[in-house]
Amino acid sequence: MSIMVILCVQGFQLYGQSSIESLLAGKIDIIVAADGSGDFTSVQEAINSVSDYNPDTTVIFIRNGFYYEKINIPYTKENITMIGENVDSTILSHDDYPAIMPDNSTWGTYSFRADAENFTAMNLTFENTAGAVGQALAFSSFGDKQILYHCRFLGYQDTYYVNYRARNYMKDCFIEGAVDYIYGFGITVFDSCQIHTTRNGGVITASAASIYNRYGLIFRDCRLTTPSGIGGIYLGRPWQSRPHVAYLDCYEPSSVASAGWTSMSSGKNPIFAEYNCSGPGYLPDSRSTNENYPGIQLTPEQAADYYILDSVFAVTSFAEPDEAQAEIDEMFKPFYDANLVELITGVMNSGRDSFVDVPDDDWNPMLEENEFYMILSKELVPFMDSSWMTAPIVENILVGGTPLENFDPGTTLYGIEMEEGQTVAPVVEVVSQNSHVRVEYPESVPAYTTVNVYSLDFTTLKSYKIYNSVDSMFWDADLVFLGFNRTDTVPLVPGVYSYDIEVPNAVTAITSFQVKKSQSSATYTYEKPEAIPGQGTVTVTSMGKTVVNVYELNFTHPVGVDIYADQTQWMEILSPAGEEGLLRLGKPETGAAVVKVYSLTGARVANISLEVNSADQLIPVNLASLQEGLYFYSVDFNNQIFSGKFLKL
Numbered sequence: 001m002s003i004m005v006i007l008c009v010q011g012f013q014l015y016g017q018s019s020i021e022s023l024l025a026g027k028i029d030i031i032v033a034a035d036g037s038g039d040f041t042s043v044q045e046a047i048n049s050v051s052d053y054n055p056d057t058t059v060i061f062i063r064n065g066f067y068y069e070k071i072n073i074p075y076t077k078e079n080i081t082m083i084g085e086n087v088d089s090t091i092l093s094h095d096d097y098p099a100i101m102p103d104n105s106t107w108g109t110y111s112f113r114a115d116a117e118n119f120t121a122m123n124l125t126f127e128n129t130a131g132a133v134g135q136a137l138a139f140s141s142f143g144d145k146q147i148l149y150h151c152r153f154l155g156y157q158d159t160y161y162v163n164y165r166a167r168n169y170m171k172d173c174f175i176e177g178a179v180d181y182i183y184g185f186g187i188t189v190f191d192s193c194q195i196h197t198t199r200n201g202g203v204i205t206a207s208a209a210s211i212y213n214r215y216g217l218i219f220r221d222c223r224l225t226t227p228s229g230i231g232g233i234y235l236g237r238p239w240q241s242r243p244h245v246a247y248l249d250c251y252e253p254s255s256v257a258s259a260g261w262t263s264m265s266s267g268k269n270p271i272f273a274e275y276n277c278s279g280p281g282y283l284p285d286s287r288s289t290n291e292n293y294p295g296i297q298l299t300p301e302q303a304a305d306y307y308i309l310d311s312v313f314a315v316t317s318f319a320e321p322d323e324a325q326a327e328i329d330e331m332f333k334p335f336y337d338a339n340l341v342e343l344i345t346g347v348m349n350s351g352r353d354s355f356v357d358v359p360d361d362d363w364n365p366m367l368e369e370n371e372f373y374m375i376l377s378k379e380l381v382p383f384m385d386s387s388w389m390t391a392p393i394v395e396n397i398l399v400g401g402t403p404l405e406n407f408d409p410g411t412t413l414y415g416i417e418m419e420e421g422q423t424v425a426p427v428v429e430v431v432s433q434n435s436h437v438r439v440e441y442p443e444s445v446p447a448y449t450t451v452n453v454y455s456l457d458f459t460t461l462k463s464y465k466i467y468n469s470v471d472s473m474f475w476d477a478d479l480v481f482l483g484f485n486r487t488d489t490v491p492l493v494p495g496v497y498s499y500d501i502e503v504p505n506a507v508t509a510i511t512s513f514q515v516k517k518s519q520s521s522a523t524y525t526y527e528k529p530e531a532i533p534g535q536g537t538v539t540v541t542s543m544g545k546t547v548v549n550v551y552e553l554n555f556t557h558p559v560g561v562d563i564y565a566d567q568t569q570w571m572e573i574l575s576p577a578g579e580e581g582l583l584r585l586g587k588p589e590t591g592a593a594v595v596k597v598y599s600l601t602g603a604r605v606a607n608i609s610l611e612v613n614s615a616d617q618l619i620p621v622n623l624a625s626l627q628e629g630l631y632f633y634s635v636d637f638n639n640q641i642f643s644g645k646f647l648k649l
Contacts, residue, residue: 020085020123021061023375029058034065043082043092044071052076059372062124064089070096075115075143075350081372084124087152087380088436097130105340106135106158107347113140115350120147122376127154132178137161141168141186142350145363148173149373150380155181156198162186162217164210164331164348165356167313169365171373172382176458180206182217183239185331189312190219194383196458197226197233197255203262205236207243207270212319212327215312216244216271223384224281225459226255235260235274238267238293240334246273246298248306256281259288260295266334272296275303313363324358388456392435397451399466400426415467415474415544418445425449425468446470467544473519477542477549481516484536490553491602498552498604500596500634502643503532505557510536519543529555533641556634556641571635573621575646583619583635585612593637595621600630612637623648 021028030046031038040046043062050058057079064085071092073080084090094111098104111128114121130136138155139148142163152174153160159177162168166186170193175182178199182190183206195204204224209216217236226233233255236245260283261272274284275298287295298306305311319327335344349355367373381387394409404414416426428449430437436458440450451464467474482490485507490499513526513536521543529536538551570586571593583595590613597606606626612619626648634643 020083020376020379021063023379024059024061024083024372027059027372028061030060031063032060032067033063034067035063038063042069043067044069047071047073047077047080050077050080054079057081059083061085062090062092065091067092068094070094070110071112072110073114073116073119073143075117075352078116079118080116081120081122082124083122083372083376087123087125087150090123091125091127093125093127093129095129095136097128097133097136099133103343105343105347106137107140107343109135109158110137110140110161112138113142114146115142117144118146119143120149120370120372121151122149122372123151123380125152125154127152128156128159129154130156132156141166141184141188142348142356144356144359145365147171147365147367147370149367150376150383152176157181158183160184162188163356165318165358167359167363169309169313169367171367172380172384174383174457177204178202180237180239183207184217185209185213185241187213187215187312187317188217189309190217190222192221192382192384193219193223194388194457195219195222195224197224198230200230200232201257202226202230202233203237204234205245206239206264207236207245208240208267209242209244210319210327210331211242212323212330213242213244214317215246215306217246218306218312219245219247219250220307221384222247222250224250224252224256224279225457226253227459227461231255232257234262235295236272237262237264238270238272239264240266241268241330243267243270243272245271246275246306247277248275248298248303250274250277252277252279252281254280256283258283258286260286261288261290261293263290263293268292270294273298273302275300275306309364310362313365315359315362318358321358327358328355383457387434389459390434390455391460392453392455392462393433394435394453394462394464395431395433397464397466398429398431401429404466409462412462412464413467413544414464415469415546417469417472417474428466442468446473473521474544475542475547476517476519477522477540477547478518479515479524479538479540479551480518481514482538482551483514484510484553485512486514493601493603496603497549498554499602500554500556500598500604502556502558507557508532510555513538515540529553532557556643558643571637571642572644573633573635573646574618576649577621577623577646578649579622579624581621581623581646581648583610583621585617585619588617589638591638593619593635596634596636597623597626598632598634600632605631 032040032046046060060082062084096109101108112126126139128136128138135158138153138159140161144166146168148170150172154176157179159181162184164185168188171191173193176196185208207216272295284297396407397404425441428439436454438452445468449466453462510528524540526538533556536553540549574582593610593612595608599605630647632645
């Protein structure tokens with residue numbers, strides 16, 4: 001399960017602190033609010049309430065919220081202007097893709113489809129969250145003369161589509177995708193937009209402009225971007241008919257492939273053009289010369305035409321009346337050949353009796369004269385503004401409404417302990433002044449919640465992981481099995497990390513350790529002793545890197561009376577012993593002795609230091625802390641180790 005959570009402080013969406021809704025007071029006809037505070041809770045219900053063929057503009061204001069709907073504006077609902085409260089927080093979303101559609105078609109996967117003329121959208125996010133599962137449209141433009149201002153379009157493949165004989169104007173928009181994510185047959189001008197490609201080798205455009213069109217997809221003063229680490233992207237490839245794509249005065253990053261353009265089987269004689277672009281990815285001398293997808297550079301005279309909206313969107317940019325049927329035949333031929341006549345006719349006619357007509361009037365969006373644009377443009381921060389390009393600053397992360405303990409923006413791994421019986425990961429929120437946040441929740445726990453914090457332009461990323469721990473797994477750095485030389489085991493005791501291990505005299509080296517961790521995601525390292533006697537260690541680090549347990553393994557050979565020619569040197573604790581035991585020396589000695597006492601399970605229960613400086617050969621040892629029972633001991637004295645057992649009564 002993946003859920004997007006976006007927290008962006010209004011200052012980065014608005015120059016001031018004005019409310020968009022208050023600024024539009026008296027101009028709003030319908031309010032949509034997911035929380036029930038408006039006229040409708042559903043965007044589609046609001047659209048349905050608009051009168052057919054209304055000659056006047058109907059303004060639908062959508063308050064912040066996540067609207068999971070499949071939305072369609074029929075061709076009869078003309079002149080609708082739709083405005084969101086906040087581009088990041090007013091989200092129109094769906095997740096269809098061909099494999100789950102009744103006819104397996106691309107066309108029905110849209111999240112938002114606008115068939116009507118004179119539709120305008122401002123300050124909204126349109127998204128299809130299906131991901132890398134094939135074509136999945138976020139926004140389908142089937143209507144003519146549509147304006148899209150300061151909107152976000154998020155998808156993977158086929159994010160934005162423009163239909164035959166349709167004219168769109170995009171101003172200050174953000175379009176994201178991976179494969180052919182800007183495509184279609186009509187004419188769209190992308191003015192001062194950010195075009196964001198998210199996959200290595202991704203392709204921005206798949207144009208299928210009619211052979212009768214003078215223009216296709218035009219990018220002016222746009223910024224092409226990719227996340228860090230993404231490369232080899234292409235400006236476009238030919239889909240059908242006569243593809244037409246032009247980039248003018250655009251910034252192209254180093255992630256653009258040097259050839260610029262790439263192949264697709266069906267498009268013929270494309271116009272793939274650039275003019276006066278900049279950036280490390282703008283390599284005009286290296287562009288493709290393949291006849292099926294050649295990249296050309298426009299002259300100043302040629303480029304001038306692309307800047308005149310009156311010319312680009314004029315009637316003369318489309319088929320002449322006597323060419324209309326020939327154009328339909330040309331456009332529909334690929335679908336006839338694929339036996340998709342009924343499907344494609346139904347899709348393209350959009351409920352009409354016949355296919356959409358060739359535009360019969362010139363059009364200039366004249367956005368600078370649009371009263372709603374005039375209000376919003378004074379408040380909204382353009383996507384091309386430098387403030388969107390700064391690295392995200394994360395102030396804190398809240399889990400279930402509670403700040404993460406000891407949060408540090410530079411630390412990316414955290415753990416939380418789930419309450420007993422809790423099976424769903426808690427909601428995560430990010431406190432940030434300048435970021436987009438996408439949170440991916442696990443389907444079950446224990447597991448990680450992934451928190452991806454992006455810069456506002458999605459080019460830089462900070463990723464945090466929060467482990468939803470059960471039974472303290474995140475902090476577990478214990479072993480449940482420890483062996484050595486593939487033949488012997490250490491009798492582990494919970495909470496005990498130091499062991500004295502006696503190996504036969506015939507064992508001269510520790511060649512390997514074998515371990516089993518209590519928590520599989522913990523890690524371990526080990527160091528073998530250089531010789532015996534000597535110390536080896538096994539260091540276990542919890543999955544959260546916050547707990548480190550070091551198992552000390554002191555390897556010795558059995559020593560004592562039986563292996564010393566001079567048996568006068570041995571030492572032993574006399575048995576039975578009382579509150580005070582007696583350490584007997586084979587002969588008078590002087591030096592420091594360390595007595596280690598172990599229970600029958602191997603746990604060290606006493607560590608006693610003694611100074612031996614006596615002609616007496618019986619040294620008192622304080623055993624008052626020990627309960628009655630049988631114990632093992634070792635004595636380290638003058639670089640010799642003696643061992644045995646005693647009974648305390």
